[in-house]
Amino acid sequence: MKMKVAWAALAVLAVTATGCGSDSGSGEGSGKTTITFWDNNGGARTPIYQELIKRFEAANPSIHVEYVGVPIASVQQKYDTAIAGGDTPDVGGVTTSYLANLTGQQALEPADEWLAKSSVNGKLATSMLDSVRKTVPDGKLYLVPGTSNMDVVWYLKDKLQQAPDTWDEFFTHADELTKKPDEYGYTIRGGAGSIFQILAEMYSYSGVTEFFDASGRSTVNDPKNVEFLTKMAGLYKKDTPEADVTNDFPKMVAAFGTGKIAMMHHNLGSYNDHVKAHGKDKIGAFALPTGPGGKRTIVANPVDGFAVFKSSEHKDAAWKFVEFLVSHDSNSYWNQQTGQIPANTEAQGDSWVQGLEHLKTAVDTLNDPNTQVVSPPYYLPQFSSITKADTEPLFQKVLLGQMKPQEFLDTLAQKLTDAQAEWKKATGG
Amino acid sequence: MSADVMIRPGTRVVPDGARRRKRRDPGRVLRLYVPLGMYLVFTLVPFYWMLVFALRPAGSTDPVPWPITFEHFETVWNDIGYAVFFKNSVIVGVWSLLVTTVIAVMGGYALSRYRFRGRGLFMVVLLCTQFIPGAMMLIPLFSIFKSLGLINSLAGLVVADTVFNLPLSIILMSGFISAVPFTVEEAAMVDGCTRFRGFLAIVLPQLRPGLIAVGSFAFIHTWNNFLFALMFVSKQDSFTIPVGLSYTIGEYSADFEALAAGGVVAALPVVCVFAVVQRYLVHGISAGAVKG
Numbered sequence: 001m002k003m004k005v006a007w008a009a010l011a012v013l014a015v016t017a018t019g020c021g022s023d024s025g026s027g028e029g030s031g032k033t034t035i036t037f038w039d040n041n042g043g044a045r046t047p048i049y050q051e052l053i054k055r056f057e058a059a060n061p062s063i064h065v066e067y068v069g070v071p072i073a074s075v076q077q078k079y080d081t082a083i084a085g086g087d088t089p090d091v092g093g094v095t096t097s098y099l100a101n102l103t104g105q106q107a108l109e110p111a112d113e114w115l116a117k118s119s120v121n122g123k124l125a126t127s128m129l130d131s132v133r134k135t136v137p138d139g140k141l142y143l144v145p146g147t148s149n150m151d152v153v154w155y156l157k158d159k160l161q162q163a164p165d166t167w168d169e170f171f172t173h174a175d176e177l178t179k180k181p182d183e184y185g186y187t188i189r190g191g192a193g194s195i196f197q198i199l200a201e202m203y204s205y206s207g208v209t210e211f212f213d214a215s216g217r218s219t220v221n222d223p224k225n226v227e228f229l230t231k232m233a234g235l236y237k238k239d240t241p242e243a244d245v246t247n248d249f250p251k252m253v254a255a256f257g258t259g260k261i262a263m264m265h266h267n268l269g270s271y272n273d274h275v276k277a278h279g280k281d282k283i284g285a286f287a288l289p290t291g292p293g294g295k296r297t298i299v300a301n302p303v304d305g306f307a308v309f310k311s312s313e314h315k316d317a318a319w320k321f322v323e324f325l326v327s328h329d330s331n332s333y334w335n336q337q338t339g340q341i342p343a344n345t346e347a348q349g350d351s352w353v354q355g356l357e358h359l360k361t362a363v364d365t366l367n368d369p370n371t372q373v374v375s376p377p378y379y380l381p382q383f384s385s386i387t388k389a390d391t392e393p394l395f396q397k398v399l400l401g402q403m404k405p406q407e408f409l410d411t412l413a414q415k416l417t418d419a420q421a422e423w424k425k426a427t428g429g
Numbered sequence: 430m431s432a433d434v435m436i437r438p439g440t441r442v443v444p445d446g447a448r449r450r451k452r453r454d455p456g457r458v459l460r461l462y463v464p465l466g467m468y469l470v471f472t473l474v475p476f477y478w479m480l481v482f483a484l485r486p487a488g489s490t491d492p493v494p495w496p497i498t499f500e501h502f503e504t505v506w507n508d509i510g511y512a513v514f515f516k517n518s519v520i521v522g523v524w525s526l527l528v529t530t531v532i533a534v535m536g537g538y539a540l541s542r543y544r545f546r547g548r549g550l551f552m553v554v555l556l557c558t559q560f561i562p563g564a565m566m567l568i569p570l571f572s573i574f575k576s577l578g579l580i581n582s583l584a585g586l587v588v589a590d591t592v593f594n595l596p597l598s599i600i601l602m603s604g605f606i607s608a609v610p611f612t613v614e615e616a617a618m619v620d621g622c623t624r625f626r627g628f629l630a631i632v633l634p635q636l637r638p639g640l641i642a643v644g645s646f647a648f649i650h651t652w653n654n655f656l657f658a659l660m661f662v663s664k665q666d667s668f669t670i671p672v673g674l675s676y677t678i679g680e681y682s683a684d685f686e687a688l689a690a691g692g693v694v695a696a697l698p699v700v701c702v703f704a705v706v707q708r709y710l711v712h713g714i715s716a717g718a719v720k721g
Contacts, residue, residue, distance in 0.1 A: 044676075046509075068664065071672065072678070081567055253683060
């Protein structure tokens, strides 16, 4: 009897395993073209894409889109493996952070010609298109922008009534809002992702507008940047929790969610988490304070968008899907759900953008003629490793007082300068 | 003590009274139970925290999950897709367990019972494979699996996980088989059994701790494998639990409640398996580890 049960169980397993076997391409039998789309931040965004795919398939009955959500932490590895194994998707979500890596492997198809003939031509934010083109040596458009982000300081309205306009005001507030033993004016991101945030803060304070000077030397160790880092490191443990030294963004957002921290620097993307923790009315956001002369300097966040892969067998259908995703309605829907800045300029004018305080702040800041945008060198193949593995531990040493801010910034500047020189040599610049 | 409990040779039988006195000894409490209790608290706090996040309402900061809500479990099960991921994980885990165990028994038997040239070297090579991280094998395996049509299928995951489970499983199993005297098998063969029949009738029943140790090792390793589950599969309905868990941390936001609820769902089968087999596992691994 036992043996019979065991064999029956085995048979059921065998049937289920083969039932989940290799994909033969759904829809192929019905004469449909099937394209695969990899979402580079699968999870919370999955239902948004599922809705958009439903709309796309209704408008294009001959195309079936197969959605695959890739967890953000592993997306680069997934793309690298797929490229090496020759099994890339037709369309993929890609950001400028790793665009250079993908184009370096000749994996993507430029979209310039498609865009020139498209109905969305002239309707995508020029700043985002420029940012994408600057990322690759040949200046082609390998990624069609769908959204961008901006660094803001989130704050609790019941603790801070008036958002600071200058960095001096910010430091004063951080100090005043700290009420030991467990209430803090600010939280520093000391763990993963710390370098991008501190770069954004330093350039906003110093007002330096280029990452490299004319001779190709990094401006990261500019004296004003050193001055800022010294002040910011001075806040650690005085006006921030001690645990900040290992803060990555989930920990930082979770700490802010406890209501014990008055201000937190992140970007627009964490809006829904703050609303969930505190409610919509208690949350405010301001752009990073102004630097010298009242000028606001912001470091451009990576642009997130869509790329058609070179190995796609259905490039026209793939482009059609990309075009649909960045069209007014789709782009507006997507960004409204995620709380980010639409790339489609028609969507930027939609009423929901004006209705969300943090988004209005971001769009107004970006469109303000007084705002200066600094573009980080995302095109450097080593940019990610320099600003993560190489220097994040050193930043922790700065917070812990084991390394001087000047020494840290000199090290970071030297690495960036070397990488820039290497890149220029490789691209004949 | 029931009559069918076997007392191992060399085991010291302690009278009940002495055992009770030993338990009450305050020095023993300080030396043994206090450190163990502290270690237990230290180990269980993260689990408690996971339960708190999974069961309390979103936005709550209470250290006690009250009122209890199951909304986060509904989110992970229905919205994130755990219903499908869980089923896939069970299929891959159980198949990997079965295939690993069967091959490990065959391989272990060969290593234990036959003397052949290169046997020692083969054992060393098996051991060395444990030092190669899965990530290093990713691209070659991907190419091989692609040419075999194993990409995007649960069968591919079973093969990949089984291959990585096998070396240690074979080494462990050969230890277990060596512990069963060959003379017993010989006696069965003298009585007319074939070698295979002798193995089934005499050796296999004595391998129960080993089968459980190897099987549970294979199941738990496969259940937790994130890398292969993500890299060899590019179909939403073929992902497994570890991939689903990673969905809860996005680029700019993290759903801690869903992460905790997903963690509970992911940990539950492993905890249950462990609870059932732990007495065999401890005995099994130690027995397999020292005999070869």
